[in-house]
Amino acid sequence: MTRRGLRFGLLGVPVLFDGDPGDGRPGEDGCAxxxxxxxxxxxxxxxxxLLLDAGRVVSVEALKDAMWGGAPPASAQPSLHNHVARLRRLLDDPERLVTVPTGYVLRVGEGELDVQVFDARTAAARAAHARRDWARVVRECTAALALWRGTPLAGLPAEVGGYALVRRLREARLLLLEWRYDAELALDGGRLAGLVPELAALAAEYPLREGYHRQLMLALHRTGRQAEALVVHRDLRARLVEELGVEPGRAVREAHVEVLRGSGEGAGDEGPGGSEGSGGSACPEGLAGVGGHSGGPGVSVSSSGVAGLSEAAGVPGVPGVPGDGVSGGPGGPGDRGGAGGAGEGGVAGDGGGGSGPAAGVSAVPRPAQLPPPPAHFTGRTDVRDELLRVLTRRPRxxxxxxxxxSGTAGVGKSALALHVAHMLTERFSDGQxxxxxxxxxxxxxxxxxxQALTALLRDLGTAPRDIPEHPESAAALLRSLLAPTRTLLVLDDxxxxxxxxxxxxxxxxxxVIVTSRSPLAALDGAARFPLGPLSGEESAALLRAASGRDGLDAGHPLVALTGRLPLALRIVAARLAARRALTPDVLAGQLSAADSRLSHLEYDDLSVRRSLAVALDALAASDREADRDAALALCRIGALDLPGYGVPLLARLIGTDEPRAEAALDRLVDVALMEETAYGRYVPHDLVRDFARERAAAAADATGGVPS
Known part of the structure; x- marks a missing residue:
C-alpha cells in the first residue's frame, strides 16, 4: 500500500504535498x-x-531524453539511477516507485495528483452548470481554481513534453472562470461591482473570447453602467468583423438586447441571462425556442441586431441536430470555436443552414480533417482495391x-488509411x-x-458545455449527429x-477506417486487412521515390536490411536525401556492420526502436499476467535469438507451463511483435528480432537483470 496523504502537484512547478486532510481525500484547496x-x-x-505517465512504464531511454535532451552524457545511466534513488528517499515509500524490466512505474492513487482533483472538480462544475445549480457551480469552480499555482509543468525543459496536457488544463481553467462568473451573475450576491475589474482584465487578455465580454457587458449594465456595456459590445463586434469576418455569437447578441432594453433585473435561477444553451446570456421572452427572461412580457425583437433568433429550428438540447429547414450534414449549427474560444458561437438550431434570416450567424464548417496523403505511397494495390470495395459497397x-x-509498428497502416480516405472524399460528401x-x-x-468522444463532438460543432459528461450519452449524441450524414471517420492508432x-x-x-497494431478481433462486423512488409520491388520503388536516388532495385542490400518495413525504408531514404555524399552502398555497410540496425534506423522524429518500445512497455506495465509474461518472453527470445519458437521452448525459457506460455505468445502476436506462421510456430520480424536482442542485452547488463 502507498502512504496515505502524499500528493503530487503539476499545476505549477512540480511539487510534493505531505499531509492528510483528515479523511484521506484532497482538502478543499486540493493541496493541504x-x-x-x-x-x-x-x-x-x-x-x-514519471507523473505524466503515472501508473505506466516510463522507459530508461525516455527518462534520459527528458533529463538530458537528445544528447545524454556518458554518465547518464548511473546518474539516472542516483536520481531515482534520491527520489525514492524523498517519497519515503518503497511501493511508490517500482522498477520493471524496461524502466520505472510511479504509482499514484486516486486523488493523489492535483491534476486528477482538478479534473474531478471541473466535471462536477460542468454538471452543476448544466443543472443551473449556481451555488454548487461557485463552490466547485472555486475549489478547482484554488489548485492552480501557475502554468502547469512550469520550469521544466521542453523535452519533458506534456504540451497537450498543458493546453487542455489552460482551457479548462478558462472555462471554470467563465462558469463561475455565470453563476455569480445569476446569484447576484452583491459582488457584481467586484466582478467588473476581474472580467475587464480577462476580456483584455483574451480579446476574441466572447464569453468574458458578454459577462462584462452584463456586470456593467446591472451595476448601472449601461453606456460602458454598449462600448464593450461595440469594440468586440468591430474586432470580430475586422479580424475574423464574423459577427458576435448569439449569447453576446442576447446580452446586447438586455442592455438595450434595460432588463437587468430578474435573472434569478434562470442563469445570467437565462438562455440554456448559450452559456447564460439574456434572452427576451418572446423568442421562440430560446428559454430566458426579459424586461417584461411580450417583448418583440425584430430589428435590434438579433434577427433570426426566433427561428431556432434545432432539436432542443442537442447542438447540431437539425430541425426543419436545417442542413443535415455535420457542418450544421454549433460552436464557432476559434472566435468564441469557449463555445460562445452557437446553440442548437441557431440559424445555420435554414432559410430564416440568420444574420451574422456562422455555421460550423464541414469537417475536412484528413492529413495530407502520403507523398510516396507505394504498392498495396490489392489491399487498397479491397478496402475501397468494402467501404463503398451497399451497406447492411x-x-x-x-x-x-492492422500490422506491426511502421508497416504503413496510417499511410494506407489516408491514401484510401483521400480517394473517398467525394463519396462522403458531408465530411471526413x-x-x-x-x-x-x-x-x-x-x-x-x-476524450475521443469529446474531441469528435467538438469537431461537429457541439459547444463544450453541451457535451454529455457520461460516455454512453456522448456516444449516443455522436450517433445522432452522424446518422443522417455521409461521413467518413478515420480512427488512427x-x-x-x-x-x-x-x-x-x-x-x-x-x-470507418481503423488502424491498429491489433486486428481488433473483438470488434464485431469489421472487415480486417492485416499488412505485412512490402515486396522487394515495392521497397525499392519507395526508396527511389523518397530518396531521389536512381539505380536502387529489389536486390540492393538496403531492401533486406530494412526488413522491407515502410518506416525503416523512409528513414533510410531520409538519410540518403539529407546527405548526398552518403551512398546507398556505404549506408548498407553501416547497417550490416552494426550490432543492432536500430541505431541507424532513427532520423528526426522517425524511430523504429521507439515505435516498437511502446508496445513492449505497455505489456510490461499491464495488470494482466499474460501481458507481463509476453514482455518477459520477448526479452528471453532476444537472448536466445533463434529463427522461430514454439510453445514448449518458450515455457522453459520463461519458467512457466505451456498454456501460460501460449497465452504470452498470443499476446505478442496480437500487438504485432510476433507472427504465427503456422499453428504453434512463432517468428519475429527481422527488426523486432534486433529490438529483442537489445532489450535482452540491457537486462543482462543491469544489476540482477533489471534496471536498479
Missing amino acids: GAVRSIGSPKMRTLLAA PAVPAVAVI LHIGLHGATPGTAPLTPA AVNAAQVRPLLPAGTGCA
Whole structure:
C-alpha cells in the first residue's frame, strides 16, 4: 500500500504535498499539507516525467531524453539511477516507485495528483452548470481554481513534453472562470461591482473570447453602467468583423438586447441571462425556442441586431441536430470555436443552414480533417482495391462499413488509411473526421473513449458545455449527429476494440477506417486487412521515390536490411536525401556492420526502436499476467535469438507451463511483435528480432537483470 496523504502537484512547478486532510481525500484547496522540497531541476524533471505517465512504464531511454535532451552524457545511466534513488528517499515509500524490466512505474492513487482533483472538480462544475445549480457551480469552480499555482509543468525543459496536457488544463481553467462568473451573475450576491475589474482584465487578455465580454457587458449594465456595456459590445463586434469576418455569437447578441432594453433585473435561477444553451446570456421572452427572461412580457425583437433568433429550428438540447429547414450534414449549427474560444458561437438550431434570416450567424464548417496523403505511397494495390470495395459497397441496414488495418509498428497502416480516405472524399460528401487515438504513440497515453468522444463532438460543432459528461450519452449524441450524414471517420492508432466501439456511427451512409497494431478481433462486423512488409520491388520503388536516388532495385542490400518495413525504408531514404555524399552502398555497410540496425534506423522524429518500445512497455506495465509474461518472453527470445519458437521452448525459457506460455505468445502476436506462421510456430520480424536482442542485452547488463 502507498502512504496515505502524499500528493503530487503539476499545476505549477512540480511539487510534493505531505499531509492528510483528515479523511484521506484532497482538502478543499486540493493541496493541504506541507510542501516537500524537490532540490534540483533534474529531480523535478524526473518526477514530472514519471507523473505524466503515472501508473505506466516510463522507459530508461525516455527518462534520459527528458533529463538530458537528445544528447545524454556518458554518465547518464548511473546518474539516472542516483536520481531515482534520491527520489525514492524523498517519497519515503518503497511501493511508490517500482522498477520493471524496461524502466520505472510511479504509482499514484486516486486523488493523489492535483491534476486528477482538478479534473474531478471541473466535471462536477460542468454538471452543476448544466443543472443551473449556481451555488454548487461557485463552490466547485472555486475549489478547482484554488489548485492552480501557475502554468502547469512550469520550469521544466521542453523535452519533458506534456504540451497537450498543458493546453487542455489552460482551457479548462478558462472555462471554470467563465462558469463561475455565470453563476455569480445569476446569484447576484452583491459582488457584481467586484466582478467588473476581474472580467475587464480577462476580456483584455483574451480579446476574441466572447464569453468574458458578454459577462462584462452584463456586470456593467446591472451595476448601472449601461453606456460602458454598449462600448464593450461595440469594440468586440468591430474586432470580430475586422479580424475574423464574423459577427458576435448569439449569447453576446442576447446580452446586447438586455442592455438595450434595460432588463437587468430578474435573472434569478434562470442563469445570467437565462438562455440554456448559450452559456447564460439574456434572452427576451418572446423568442421562440430560446428559454430566458426579459424586461417584461411580450417583448418583440425584430430589428435590434438579433434577427433570426426566433427561428431556432434545432432539436432542443442537442447542438447540431437539425430541425426543419436545417442542413443535415455535420457542418450544421454549433460552436464557432476559434472566435468564441469557449463555445460562445452557437446553440442548437441557431440559424445555420435554414432559410430564416440568420444574420451574422456562422455555421460550423464541414469537417475536412484528413492529413495530407502520403507523398510516396507505394504498392498495396490489392489491399487498397479491397478496402475501397468494402467501404463503398451497399451497406447492411443500420450498419456502417468498418475496416480495420492492422500490422506491426511502421508497416504503413496510417499511410494506407489516408491514401484510401483521400480517394473517398467525394463519396462522403458531408465530411471526413480524423482522430489519433494514441494507442502506440511514444510518450503519450491512449485517449480514453470519453476524450475521443469529446474531441469528435467538438469537431461537429457541439459547444463544450453541451457535451454529455457520461460516455454512453456522448456516444449516443455522436450517433445522432452522424446518422443522417455521409461521413467518413478515420480512427488512427487504436489500442483495442473497447476504445473504438463508442466512436462508431450508426448511419448507413457513414464508413470507418481503423488502424491498429491489433486486428481488433473483438470488434464485431469489421472487415480486417492485416499488412505485412512490402515486396522487394515495392521497397525499392519507395526508396527511389523518397530518396531521389536512381539505380536502387529489389536486390540492393538496403531492401533486406530494412526488413522491407515502410518506416525503416523512409528513414533510410531520409538519410540518403539529407546527405548526398552518403551512398546507398556505404549506408548498407553501416547497417550490416552494426550490432543492432536500430541505431541507424532513427532520423528526426522517425524511430523504429521507439515505435516498437511502446508496445513492449505497455505489456510490461499491464495488470494482466499474460501481458507481463509476453514482455518477459520477448526479452528471453532476444537472448536466445533463434529463427522461430514454439510453445514448449518458450515455457522453459520463461519458467512457466505451456498454456501460460501460449497465452504470452498470443499476446505478442496480437500487438504485432510476433507472427504465427503456422499453428504453434512463432517468428519475429527481422527488426523486432534486433529490438529483442537489445532489450535482452540491457537486462543482462543491469544489476540482477533489471534496471536498479
